[in-house]
Amino acid sequence: MVFAKVSLVLSVYSLEYNYMETKERIIEGSMELFFKYGVRSVTMDMIASHLGISKKTLYENVKDKNTLVEMMAQHHFDQEQHDLEKLSNTTENAIDEIHQIAVQMKQMIRQINPILFFDIKRYYPKVWQLFDSQKYDCIGGYIINNLERGIKEGYYRPDLDVKVMMIFKMNQVEWAFDTDFFPITEFNLLDVQMQLFEHFIRGIVTKKGLELFEKYKEHEAN
Amino acid sequence: MVFAKVSLVLSVYSLEYNYMETKERIIEGSMELFFKYGVRSVTMDMIASHLGISKKTLYENVKDKNTLVEMMAQHHFDQEQHDLEKLSNTTENAIDEIHQIAVQMKQMIRQINPILFFDIKRYYPKVWQLFDSQKYDCIGGYIINNLERGIKEGYYRPDLDVKVMMIFKMNQVEWAFDTDFFPITEFNLLDVQMQLFEHFIRGIVTKKGLELFEKYKEHEAN
DNA sequence: AAACACCAAAGTTTCCTTAGTTTTTTTAGT
DNA sequence: ACTAAAAAAACTAAGGAAACTTTGGTGTTT
Numbered sequence: 001m002v003f004a005k006v007s008l009v010l011s012v013y014s015l016e017y018n019y020m021e022t023k024e025r026i027i028e029g030s031m032e033l034f035f036k037y038g039v040r041s042v043t044m045d046m047i048a049s050h051l052g053i054s055k056k057t058l059y060e061n062v063k064d065k066n067t068l069v070e071m072m073a074q075h076h077f078d079q080e081q082h083d084l085e086k087l088s089n090t091t092e093n094a095i096d097e098i099h100q101i102a103v104q105m106k107q108m109i110r111q112i113n114p115i116l117f118f119d120i121k122r123y124y125p126k127v128w129q130l131f132d133s134q135k136y137d138c139i140g141g142y143i144i145n146n147l148e149r150g151i152k153e154g155y156y157r158p159d160l161d162v163k164v165m166m167i168f169k170m171n172q173v174e175w176a177f178d179t180d181f182f183p184i185t186e187f188n189l190l191d192v193q194m195q196l197f198e199h200f201i202r203g204i205v206t207k208k209g210l211e212l213f214e215k216y217k218e219h220e221a222n
Numbered sequence: 223m224v225f226a227k228v229s230l231v232l233s234v235y236s237l238e239y240n241y242m243e244t245k246e247r248i249i250e251g252s253m254e255l256f257f258k259y260g261v262r263s264v265t266m267d268m269i270a271s272h273l274g275i276s277k278k279t280l281y282e283n284v285k286d287k288n289t290l291v292e293m294m295a296q297h298h299f300d301q302e303q304h305d306l307e308k309l310s311n312t313t314e315n316a317i318d319e320i321h322q323i324a325v326q327m328k329q330m331i332r333q334i335n336p337i338l339f340f341d342i343k344r345y346y347p348k349v350w351q352l353f354d355s356q357k358y359d360c361i362g363g364y365i366i367n368n369l370e371r372g373i374k375e376g377y378y379r380p381d382l383d384v385k386v387m388m389i390f391k392m393n394q395v396e397w398a399f400d401t402d403f404f405p406i407t408e409f410n411l412l413d414v415q416m417q418l419f420e421h422f423i424r425g426i427v428t429k430k431g432l433e434l435f436e437k438y439k440e441h442e443a444n
Numbered sequence: 445a446a447a448c449a450c451c452a453a454a455g456t457t458t459c460c461t462t463a464g465t466t467t468t469t470t471t472a473g474t
Numbered sequence: 475a476c477t478a479a480a481a482a483a484a485c486t487a488a489g490g491a492a493a494c495t496t497t498g499g500t501g502t503t504t
Contacts, residue, residue, distance in 0.1 A: 025347070040499095043453055052344040054490040055455080065454065123499090265462060276481040277464080287463065 155209030
């Protein structure tokens with residue numbers, strides 16, 4: 001009787017194992033490898049092997065490597081966006097919010113081998129461009145909202161041109177990922193980004209905002 | 223009249239008994255083969271043959287191979303849990319208990335071909351994930367109880383963060399099964415796990431606890 | 445800068461095995 | 475003898491492993 005119950009539960013669970021699952025698995029699995037080793041050094045054979053499927057099956061689900069990289073990047077971008085959107089509703093103020101953005105960026109940079117950005121930019125320039133424009137639409141809008149929120153709350157300087165600041169910030173992030181300026185062998189990507197992020201914040205806050213920011217920084221250090 | 227009634231009851235009873243018996247046999251029988259040869263190399267034909275039933279009968283009781291792997295894993299997990307729960311009531315103290323856990327783990331590893339874990343993780347990732355979360359709920363809780371018991375009895379250090387230790391221990395076990403770190407061709411899985419288990423115990427005990435642990439170790443060597 | 449050679453990896457194809465299903469044969473019970 | 479159930483055998487489709495072909499990135503030479 002009890003045993004039959006368990007068996008029933010497991011049967012229902014098994015039904016989810018279908019087509020969408022395979023594609024999702026492929027994206028997640030390839031993302032793990034790309035994050036760890038970059039794109040160029042991860043072969044399609046490796047991905048198939050990692051997933052326990054044949055190359056044939058992989059190609060039945062994915063047109064080619066280029067498409068896979070796109071899908072992976074889109075997936076990651078969507079996730080990132082989703083995480084950002086959650087912050088608007090769960091943070092107390094603009095400083096808390098921008099501080100959480102920094103924390104999230106830190107986590108992302110920790111789990112991604114910097115060679116990933118290099119590889120995509122160089123070998124998959126279309127993918128790079130695709131997300132370059134999406135970035136301005138989505139994340140850019142998000143930054144503008146945060147800036148406006150901070151101005152309203154009195155934490156950011158009221159004379160900020162929010163559009164200029166948005167463009168500046170987004171270019172700064174991209175610029176700091178550029179290995180021409182900050183060669184990987186000389187600079188720690190995480191350090192560079194965090195340095196520039198703090199610099200940006202310090203440039204936009206009021207006295208009141210700075211005090212609050214220092215508090216959050218202190219809280220994070222403990 | 224009465225005779226006809228009894229006969230009906232017995233028929234219903236034996237039908238239920240037969241059904242449960244077959245499914246149980248299938249799980250136990252497939253578990254024997256999976257433990258010995260892993261999952262991938264054990265075919266449904268082999269299982270049917272091993273059990274002396276036809277493939278048709280096998281599929282009348284089990285939806286598909288995926289479901290069978292899940293059922294087998296659940297069955298094994300339940301057994302493991304049951305065995306663990308018995309230890310709380312039959313052991314004299316926390317050291318005795320954790321020592322018995324080590325003994326049980328040793329027995330389990332002895333009877334399982336390591337390729338089983340590899341196969342499930344790679345080819346049945348959903349099954350792997352299913353039991354990953356269950357692990358933290360059940361076995362994690364059990365470890366915390368043992369740690370709290372040991373602290374109360376004076377065998378474990380009172381400043382232990384039991385939650386941190388639980389998560390650490392569970393991740394350690396999983397990590398030691400990872401063939402990326404410990405290739406099967408170079409390492410004996412049992413040795414690795416026992417080494418790490420002893421190291422873990424030595425890290426949590428008081429002086430008093432260590433003396434007692436040494437006693438149990440000595441007793442086991444004889 | 446262009447041409448060339450090399451070779452690993454992307455992408456494709458082939459052959460085989462196995463999961464799952466169906467049909468045929470055998471067995472057991474009445 | 476009859477029938478239902480189970481076993482054995484045959485079948486189909488899908489997926490895996492391996493082999494094969496093509497491509498593109500890189501290095502060398504002119």
